[in-house]
Amino acid sequence: MDNVISINGVPIRLPAERWFHIVENHDEVAGYYDAVLETVADPDVIIPGYRGSLVAVRSYGRRRYLYVIYREVTSDDGFIITAYFNPKVNRKKAIWKRP
Numbered sequence: 001m002d003n004v005i006s007i008n009g010v011p012i013r014l015p016a017e018r019w020f021h022i023v024e025n026h027d028e029v030a031g032y033y034d035a036v037l038e039t040v041a042d043p044d045v046i047i048p049g050y051r052g053s054l055v056a057v058r059s060y061g062r063r064r065y066l067y068v069i070y071r072e073v074t075s076d077d078g079f080i081i082t083a084y085f086n087p088k089v090n091r092k093k094a095i096w097k098r099p
Contacts (some may be wrong), residue, residue, distance in 0.1 A: 004041040007096060012040050012070050012078040026073075028083040032066065036083045039068045045089060046096035053081060063087045 003011045011092045014037060033057075043056035049069050056068045065086050074077040091097070 002037055004037045006040055006042065006056075006070070006072060007046065008072060009075075010025045010071070010072040010078045010096050011076060014080045018080060022080075022083050026082070028063055029066075029083050030097060032060075032083070035060065035066055036068050036080065039066050039083070040070055040080065043068075043096075044098050045091055047090065047093050048095055052077060060085070060088075065089045 004014050014033075019033065022036075029036065036087050039056045039058040043058050045057045047055040047057060049055045053069050053071045056070065058066050058068075060066050065088070066083065067086050068083045069081040070078055071081060
């Protein structure tokens, strides 16, 4: 299991069982383990997700954005829920943008 620190300073975990679940449902992400962690640690944009989750978005080429949904449970614990690629990003909903 690997951890990264979110932009809010919260350690975010990616347990092996969660990673297997992600690639089972989004096979296009299979070779992007490190990129998923990097997206949480150093996103281009953060968008609010459902039920308190956050969505870190990072560009990986033209019209190819990696979305990583994660939850910050406490100030010192959080976890990645899922990750997938999307061809666009709605920056109008951003709650944080890279300075």
